[in-house]
Amino acid sequence: MKAEEKFKDHIISILVYNKPGVAAKICGLITRRGFNIESFNGGKEKDKDMFRIVIVVKGDDRSIEQIQKQLNKVLETVKVTPIDQKYKVEREMALVKIKLSDGSRNDIFQLVEIFKGKIVDTHPAGIVAEITGTTEKIDAFIDLIPNNSLLMISRSGIVAMNRWAKTASSEYKRYKEADNGKNLHRTGCRS
Amino acid sequence: MYINGARIVVESLFKEKVDTVFCYIGGAVIPIFDALHKHGRNLRLIQPRHEQGGTHAADGYARSTGKTGVVIVTSGPGATNTITGITTAYMDSIPMVVITGQVPTGNLGTDAFQEADITGITIPITKANFLVKNIEDLAPIMKQAFHIARTGRPGPVVVDIPSDIQKEKTRFDYPEKFALSSYKPKENGHPGQIKAAMGLIQKAKRPLILVGGGVISSGSTDIVNQFIDRFGIPAVATLMGRGINPRKEELYLGGIGMHGSQYGNYAIQKTDLLIALGSRFSDRILGDVVSFAPKAKIIHVDIDPAEIGKNKNVHVPIVGNIRSVVSKLLEMVEVEHRYGDWILELTNFRNNHPMTYTPSDGLKPQYLIQLANNMFPEDAIVVSDVGQNQMWVSQYYQFKHPRCYLSSGGLGTMGFALPASIGAKIGNPHREVLMVAGDGGFQMNIQELATIRKYGLNIKMLVLDNAYLGMVRQWQQLLCKKRYMETEMMGNPDFAEIARVFGIKSRSISRPDEAETAMSELAESSEAMLIHAKVEREENVLPMVPAGKSLDSALTQI
Numbered sequence: 001m002k003a004e005e006k007f008k009d010h011i012i013s014i015l016v017y018n019k020p021g022v023a024a025k026i027c028g029l030i031t032r033r034g035f036n037i038e039s040f041n042g043g044k045e046k047d048k049d050m051f052r053i054v055i056v057v058k059g060d061d062r063s064i065e066q067i068q069k070q071l072n073k074v075l076e077t078v079k080v081t082p083i084d085q086k087y088k089v090e091r092e093m094a095l096v097k098i099k100l101s102d103g104s105r106n107d108i109f110q111l112v113e114i115f116k117g118k119i120v121d122t123h124p125a126g127i128v129a130e131i132t133g134t135t136e137k138i139d140a141f142i143d144l145i146p147n148n149s150l151l152m153i154s155r156s157g158i159v160a161m162n163r164w165a166k167t168a169s170s171e172y173k174r175y176k177e178a179d180n181g182k183n184l185h186r187t188g189c190r191s
Numbered sequence: 192m193y194i195n196g197a198r199i200v201v202e203s204l205f206k207e208k209v210d211t212v213f214c215y216i217g218g219a220v221i222p223i224f225d226a227l228h229k230h231g232r233n234l235r236l237i238q239p240r241h242e243q244g245g246t247h248a249a250d251g252y253a254r255s256t257g258k259t260g261v262v263i264v265t266s267g268p269g270a271t272n273t274i275t276g277i278t279t280a281y282m283d284s285i286p287m288v289v290i291t292g293q294v295p296t297g298n299l300g301t302d303a304f305q306e307a308d309i310t311g312i313t314i315p316i317t318k319a320n321f322l323v324k325n326i327e328d329l330a331p332i333m334k335q336a337f338h339i340a341r342t343g344r345p346g347p348v349v350v351d352i353p354s355d356i357q358k359e360k361t362r363f364d365y366p367e368k369f370a371l372s373s374y375k376p377k378e379n380g381h382p383g384q385i386k387a388a389m390g391l392i393q394k395a396k397r398p399l400i401l402v403g404g405g406v407i408s409s410g411s412t413d414i415v416n417q418f419i420d421r422f423g424i425p426a427v428a429t430l431m432g433r434g435i436n437p438r439k440e441e442l443y444l445g446g447i448g449m450h451g452s453q454y455g456n457y458a459i460q461k462t463d464l465l466i467a468l469g470s471r472f473s474d475r476i477l478g479d480v481v482s483f484a485p486k487a488k489i490i491h492v493d494i495d496p497a498e499i500g501k502n503k504n505v506h507v508p509i510v511g512n513i514r515s516v517v518s519k520l521l522e523m524v525e526v527e528h529r530y531g532d533w534i535l536e537l538t539n540f541r542n543n544h545p546m547t548y549t550p551s552d553g554l555k556p557q558y559l560i561q562l563a564n565n566m567f568p569e570d571a572i573v574v575s576d577v578g579q580n581q582m583w584v585s586q587y588y589q590f591k592h593p594r595c596y597l598s599s600g601g602l603g604t605m606g607f608a609l610p611a612s613i614g615a616k617i618g619n620p621h622r623e624v625l626m627v628a629g630d631g632g633f634q635m636n637i638q639e640l641a642t643i644r645k646y647g648l649n650i651k652m653l654v655l656d657n658a659y660l661g662m663v664r665q666w667q668q669l670l671c672k673k674r675y676m677e678t679e680m681m682g683n684p685d686f687a688e689i690a691r692v693f694g695i696k697s698r699s700i701s702r703p704d705e706a707e708t709a710m711s712e713l714a715e716s717s718e719a720m721l722i723h724a725k726v727e728r729e730e731n732v733l734p735m736v737p738a739g740k741s742l743d744s745a746l747t748q749i
Binding site for chain 1: 319322371500
């Protein structure tokens, strides 16, 4: 197996109590166990005491499992949910500030159109485009903007969750039973 | 009761049945000490000479008694001085609550005098930590701190209390119950997994039990002894798991790993079923992870799910309290003793490869440890420092009971032994306490001799002085062709003289024929005493498995 195949991006969704310093704890834990955080974001749940963090880290399956267990040990952690590579819904949003010149104006407008983006700010000198989609789609859009036109990018990081097929299907229930308590991060047990 | 934060701290300590506090005062905890003065008459306060010493002492107290060690220090430098002590406790899963003073809430984040972000600093080295920003939160936080420190896999917890919170008043209601839904250690092992483990045990021909520190912290030594006796399965122990004492001597094979016995390591390499109880498979016992216990299926019982599969893949993981899991295993099946051939093989191997050293004209440190083993009572508490002295104690001292051997296993903290022995003696005033340290580590917290003097503690001290940082010197001999870089301890003081200056009886020895009388004087002394033993300088700890190598490849000479 090639190294790049072994180290895949893994998305982990973590439900925590909304306490001061909790994001620092989660970030610090992942960093000091030797992982790079590829993406990090979070927001309040409907219950304002709760906060959900979605992170993307690179690693092999074994070390990702270890990270999940360690995340579970953080006092404020309520639940750690790994996002399934296949059965997931994943989005990222980017605001891209683009300088316009007479020559490039139409090309840029067309690009935004093709990527089903929106123009959310206009000015004689340029625009701000809003692009939503997978990380790859946003990367592709940014790649197509000429360097001398690209002024600033602000990306949200990945938000993701498991599909219904993952959380509710009978197959999943069977899998859970066959799992027999071995897959410890799912049972939410901790020490 | 309408009282201030400082008194809430004191009353919470009473609620948690704390009787001893290791504390060092400073500007940011004056209110707490005032409350201790007015309301803390039933608490025994022990003042070390350095906050690091105080933290190790609380650790030694916790290790030797099983109770939670409590430390109170001031903000800034007082708090940062506890870091090594907290990390030592964290690595060895020792329950401890460290209360630190903090600058007033209004000054937080302004780089105020003696301000340090101690909750930020201690995130990676505590089980949990709290900064109290609101007086109403103080009592619930104290409750949580003690609960978290003691339960599940124990560990240190820091509570940081700004000085204005200590002065602010509120109604004191100590919560009866711990309420935090995100913290639920799993006590009982999964029945299916326990059944699977039982199946493996019944099929095994050469089973072996690996006893780790979790057996001691869960108070399961007696039940594990029963398990060994009942099934006739031999056992080995990690550095943290010493104190296993089955009725049949041949069923206990001592330590394993880098400086384990040859027979202990042999058992690991030959077993077909390793039952690991509360061990985290540290690199010091694994050597090379792939060739560790190559023929074995592994059952791993641990209360911390994160330890399972962390360093070594296992076949049957059981998350739960060792006491509960082992008692379930004991209930489940009767197994007749049928490991006779396996035990005979181990006994033969042990007879052919005993733990041994070569006597010479010089004073051998191993000999001193053997003498101590013969002369000190069975329930004596031995506290070793880190390095060669630690390994010789682990090799040549036989521990018959749990909580008799205190040692910084995970972090390997030099300077641990002297202050930790103070905590051990405070917690066990009627038991003998023997501290063993090298000349390097002894000087790292040597100021605590004054604490021994102050409280009149009858602690026996053996300083093995080879004027080297011996363990590193040994590595330099092995790996750097004796290029002894910065390991020679030039300018060491006369430790016997140092002890006398602190008002402690002492004696110097340097010849083997002086050893017996000196050690018996040490064992029988009715007051604190120090023996300064000038041991053979280049003695090595053997056998030795070089770091990262297979347990098969132990060196018996360097």
